[in-house]
Amino acid sequence: MADLFADTEPQAPAEAEQSEAAPLADRLRPRRLEDVVGQEHLTGPDGSIGRMVAAGKLSSMVLWGPPGTGKTTIARLLAAAVGLRFTAISAVFSGVADLKKVFAEAREHARIGKRTLLFVDEIHRFNRAQQDGFLPYVEDGTVTLVGATTENPSFELNAALLSRAQVLILHRLGAKALSMLLDRAEELEGRPLPVTDDARAALIASADGDGRFLLNQAETLFSVTVDEPLDPQALSQFLQRRVAVYDKDREGHYNLISALHKAMRGSDPQASLYYLARMLTAGEEPLYVMRRITRFASEDIGLADPNALVQCLAAKDAYDFLGSPEGELAIVQACLYCATAPKSNAAYKAAGAAWRTAKETGSLMPPHNILNAPTRLMKDIGYGRDYAYDHNTAEGFSGADYWPEEMAPQTFYGPTERGFEKRIAERMAYWRRLKEGNGQ
Known part of the structure; x- marks a missing residue:
């Protein structure tokens, strides 16, 4: 059975000779922290990692970032930079027995003055109990943990573990950093990539910030011989298309739906359509997106445009009837309608205020005059007495007090001056004048 963890001396990353048979991404692994591209905010002199290395002392940390941004490389180089023994495990393949072995070996090395940097890849895949198992070894200095x-x-790590480790955020690699990786690949191979300038730009864009993916694509290009450099169209036919990174039950899911909601709230139909497309092309359930857009129609548009809710429900029915992909156009229509509609959260705020007040005053009886009186006893004690039937008034408005006797009238809903709510505000103001004229 193959080892599930690796144990190397700190000089290994800098001095190990790279085999020509190794993948291009491995052969191009940086040998110094300053060679890591795209993470200068951490590895530079003023970055958290840069300062720790300068001081010669590491604290435990969690490296959080997208795939292919250098997390494993940084961990190896950190061990080398401060003279720690490096051990790596993967939470995907390791269990309790592997952890016990790692901690026992780290303790043995600590007795002879050699501290261990334990790198745990995919640390979020360990369950809560396994994560708690790291705590005593981190606290007593047996290991410096880098997850x-x-x-x-x-969402994924125990609070106790997070309290003992810094969370350092790695950025997805930008076009400049990815271009630097291609430059290094071409220098290592001793020849340029067989692509045009436009195709090179398209290759970088297709990587979506993932340096490892980009180098794997470059390695494929270096392995073939072409008569003419590939243009963007030829490149797209030659290389596989990268699937967007998107976990429907994890943070990417919540990030994109949040972005869609806020773009619609900000009345930006172009950005709204972009995030809708991001979710649907990545495999999100269309009806989930439609439910969120429908919620938006009530929360952020409300009575400023009552037709928004109608549009959303019609889009849901259209999708149910047509299915994918034809029915997705109805979702697009609802999204664009909501993004371009006048906005109001007055109904949303009114609901929150009314709910709070109802919980505080839930035992108060409505006034007797607006209660039904189906029995003689109820009529005798005043139920329904002196009820003003609004339709029998000149204006169709009696101005009666409908609040419990022990409670002053409240104001929950305040319409805006936008869209249809402007007309509602005018109507409410008219009723208020009538009520004041009647001495109410």
């Missing part, structure tokens, strides 16, 4: 995760540590 790597693509998921939000706030």
Whole structure:
């Protein structure tokens, strides 16, 4: 059975000779922290990692970032930079027995003055009990823990573990950093990539910030011989298309739906359509997106445009009837309608205020005059007495007091001056004048 963890001396990353048979991404692994691209906010002199290395002392940390941004490389180079023994395990393949072995070996090395940097890849895949198992070894200094995760540590890691480790955020690699990786690949191979300038730019864009993916694509290009450099169209036919990174039950899911909601709230139909497309092309359930857009129609548009809710429900029915992909156009229509509609959260705020007041005053009886009186006893004690039937008044408005006797009238809903709510505000103001004229 192959080892599930690796144990190397700190000089290994800098001095190990790279085999020509190794993948291009491995052969291009940086040998110094300053060679890591795209993470200068951490590795630079003023960055958290840069300052720790300068001081010669590391604290435990969690490296949080997208795939292919250098988490494993940084961990190896950190051990080398401060002279720690490096051990790596993967939470995907390791269990309790492997952890016990790692901690026992780290304790043995600590007795002879050699501290251990324990790198745990995909640390979020350990369950809560396993994560708690790290705590005593981190606290007593047996290991300096460096965890790597693509998921939000706030959701995936124990609070106790997070309190003992810094969370350092790695950025997805930008076009400049990715271009530097291609330059290094071309220098190592001793020849340029067989692509045009436009195709090179398209190759960088297709990586979506993932340096490892980009280098794997470059390695494929270096392995073939072409008569003419590939243009963007030829490149797209030659290389596989990268699937967007998106976990429907994890943070990417919540990030994109949040972005869609806020773009619609900000009345930006272009950005709204972009985030809708991001979710649907990544495999999100269309009806989930439609439910969220429908919620938006009530929360952020409300009575400023009552037709928004109608549009959303019609889009849901259209999708149910047509299915994918034809029915997705109805979702697009609802999204664009909501993004371009006048906005109001007055109904949303009114609901919150009414709910709070109802919980505080839930035992108060409505006034007797607006209660039904189906029995003689109820009529005798005043139920329904002196009820003003609004339709029998000149204006169709009696101005009666409908609040419990022990409670002053409240104001929950305040319409805005936008869209249809402007007309509602005018109507409410008219009723208020009538009520004041009647001495109410």
